[in-house]
Amino acid sequence: MTDMKVKVGIVGLGRLGYQHAENLAFRIPNCELTAVCSVVEEEVLEANERLKVPYGYTSYSEMLSNKELDAIFIASPSGYHSIQIQQALEAGFHVFSEKPLGLYLDEAKEVAEAVKNHPDQIFMLGFMRRYDESYARAKILIEEGEIGDPILIRAYGLDPTLQMDNFLKFAQANYSGGLFLDMAIHDLDLARWYLGVEAKEVWAIGGSYTRPEFDDLGDAETGTAMVRFENNAMGIFVAGRNSVHGYHIETEIIGTEGSLRIGTTPEQDQVTIFNENGIINTCHDGFISRFKHAYLREVEEFINCILEERQPEVKVEDGVESTRLAYACKESFETGKLVKVDGIKS
Numbered sequence: 001m002t003d004m005k006v007k008v009g010i011v012g013l014g015r016l017g018y019q020h021a022e023n024l025a026f027r028i029p030n031c032e033l034t035a036v037c038s039v040v041e042e043e044v045l046e047a048n049e050r051l052k053v054p055y056g057y058t059s060y061s062e063m064l065s066n067k068e069l070d071a072i073f074i075a076s077p078s079g080y081h082s083i084q085i086q087q088a089l090e091a092g093f094h095v096f097s098e099k100p101l102g103l104y105l106d107e108a109k110e111v112a113e114a115v116k117n118h119p120d121q122i123f124m125l126g127f128m129r130r131y132d133e134s135y136a137r138a139k140i141l142i143e144e145g146e147i148g149d150p151i152l153i154r155a156y157g158l159d160p161t162l163q164m165d166n167f168l169k170f171a172q173a174n175y176s177g178g179l180f181l182d183m184a185i186h187d188l189d190l191a192r193w194y195l196g197v198e199a200k201e202v203w204a205i206g207g208s209y210t211r212p213e214f215d216d217l218g219d220a221e222t223g224t225a226m227v228r229f230e231n232n233a234m235g236i237f238v239a240g241r242n243s244v245h246g247y248h249i250e251t252e253i254i255g256t257e258g259s260l261r262i263g264t265t266p267e268q269d270q271v272t273i274f275n276e277n278g279i280i281n282t283c284h285d286g287f288i289s290r291f292k293h294a295y296l297r298e299v300e301e302f303i304n305c306i307l308e309e310r311q312p313e314v315k316v317e318d319g320v321e322s323t324r325l326a327y328a329c330k331e332s333f334e335t336g337k338l339v340k341v342d343g344i345k346s
Helices: 015-026 041-051 060-064 078-090 105-116 133-143 161-172 179-195 287-308 316-335
Strands: 006-011 031-037 055-057 071-074 094-098 123-126 150-160 199-207 222-229 234-243 248-255 258-262 267-275 278-283
Touching (some): 006 015, 006 287, 015 031, 015 287, 041 055, 055 060, 071 078, 071 287, 078 094, 078 105, 123 316, 133 179, 133 248, 133 258, 133 287, 150 179, 179 199, 179 222, 179 234, 179 248, 179 316, 199 316
Parallel strands (some): 006 031, 006 071, 031 055, 071 094, 094 123, 150 234
Antiparallel strands (some): 199 222, 222 234, 248 258
């Protein structure tokens, strides 16, 4: 491995953005966090001081003019992803972006075209669950035929109730794209990855059960989608914002000769408490806690791809097709009808 340092500028310093910034600054070999950018000046000043970053910007375009940088890391709100990816590619940078590619399918397609037009630059999308040890092992086991042919995937993605107020602020600012695009897209991507085929049709239902504000947003607090894939395999996807016990991510893949389960009990660690309340295992309190190692591994892969001049396994097309499926779920939820996925155009 070369001793070259990949110099990275990051935009977006929220919860996840700051976690990525810390990883880039302190935990990724052959990487140097050289610049940070946020519209919140206090976040920039704090990152400059704590992370010892030489450059700080409140203007994204100004950061893109910094010729010392090799790559741009996008962790801004979802509504900015599409244009920021395209601008970074046009400026000649390698690009990593958090999901989704954009809030609309047309935006995702525009990004795919931009990536196609810059074949010598590395582009990677943040589907971090593929880099989680358990999910990655499940992929290997499926490919080795451990459970025969996978025919059904059941996935739960439930956010902690304590985060509901924060999410509502996020959604009201039009940063979300809705339950299926914001949350379920990770599970939809995993299903495509495990099955190796695209979705064919979807039926989705849901509602607002404790917070009527979701009705006002035209969104669901909890929703479920049933998906038929091209090989007639089935998917059942549950996404929700009201998990009282904590962050609950669970996946089951049922095959013709067995099944796999990942994360059946969302334990934060191996500590079990025995007291007057019974037997207690503490749950994860959010996505950063559950997937902190996966976030680290995916960024290591991005930096290694730059150094080794190879494209990552996660392609821009994965972002486009997962967005297409998420929008089919959204349309079905909104109309109450069965939706053909290949008919979703925007």
